[in-house]
Amino acid sequence: MIEKVIKRVVKGQQVSDGAGVSLNRLIANSKVNNIDPFFLLDEFRSKNPDDYIAGFPMHPHRGIETITYIIEGSFKHKDSRDGGGLLKSGDVQWMTAGKGIQHEEMPAMEKGHLWGYQLWLNLPKKMKWLEPKYQYLSKGKIPVIKKEGVKIIVISGSIEGINGPAQNSVPSEYYDVYLRKGKKIKLNAKKDFNSLVYIHSGRVKIQNEDFEKGELIEFVEDKEINIESVSVDSGFLFLSAKPNKEPYARGGPxxxxTREEIIQAFDDYEKGKLF
Incomplete structure (x- = not known):
């Protein structure tokens, strides 16, 4: 009998956000509210400028970290604390909103393929009032493990003795993994962590079950995950983090x-206190 390692499988929903950006929303949709502490996962992936050119004009956040990972294309970032910069292919922006910040992310390209992800990590109660901070992780500073037919981009966490550069408020792992056909990898769904795989390219086999591009898989904790590529090339994100297991309230960004804290956040924003 094969040990059960898969908790559930979901697919994203097409939504429009920002000023009209077309997104594949995998977490924070009508089927999946959150997978603690992951409160949003969006994929933006299009060669049509109409799908992304409007971008994400200035908007607020409080109580979370937002992680933007660009695989192809480029984004300009600016925030209300005079931070900013250019995100290029392979770069990551890891922003701790904490007690509150406003920022915008706008395409730095008028045509071409834009492909990337935004992830929200919910901060635990004791960290929701941290001072905002911003980590720019350039492609050159993000380690890559390369073996025959296997590539692992280590954004956060530790694997095979290699540490990602992200400084975490919430203990978390974030890898972008690429496998050639027939190649395998073993990953661990840690005890007391929620672990996910999102297949962004090709097809894979996990514990003798087939999965394809566009599927998000949640795993039973404290299990070994065996993944094999069954297409010419496959790729997936591996996300794992320790849940907060706290009451939560969500309102927009x-x-x-509590609901009272959400009401206060909107009030502070309207009064210009989120900066």
Whole structure:
């Protein structure tokens, strides 16, 4: 009998956000509210400028970390604390909103393929009032493990003795993994962590079950995950983090612990206090 390692499998929903950006929303849709502490996972992936050119104009956040990973294309970032910069292919922006910040992310390209992901990590109650901070992780600073037919981009966490550069408020792992046909990899769904795989390219086999591009898989904790590529090339994101297991309230760009705190966040924003 094969040990059960898969908890559930879901697919994203097409939504429009920002000023009209077309997104594949995998977490924070009508079927999946959150997978603690992951409160949003969006994929933006299009060669049509109409799908992304409007971008994400200035907007607020409180109580979370937002992680933007660009695989192809480029984004300009600016925030209300005079931070900013250019995100290029392979770069990551890891922003701790904490007690509150405003930022915008706008395409730095008028045509071509834009492909990337935004992830929200919910901060635990004791960290929701941290001072905002911003980590720019350039492609050159993100380690890559390369073996025959296997590539692992280590954004956060530790694998095979290699540490990702992200400084975590929430203990987490974030890898972008690529496998040639027939190649295999073993990953661990840690005890007391929620672990996910999102297949962004090709097809894979996990514990003798077939999965394809566009599927998000949640795993039973404290299990070994065996993944094999069954197409010419396959790729997936591996996300794992320790859940907060706390009450939460969500309102637009804010995630707090109570409805009163959400109301206060909107009030602070309207009064210009989120900067």
């Amino acid at each position: 804010f995630v707090m612990n």
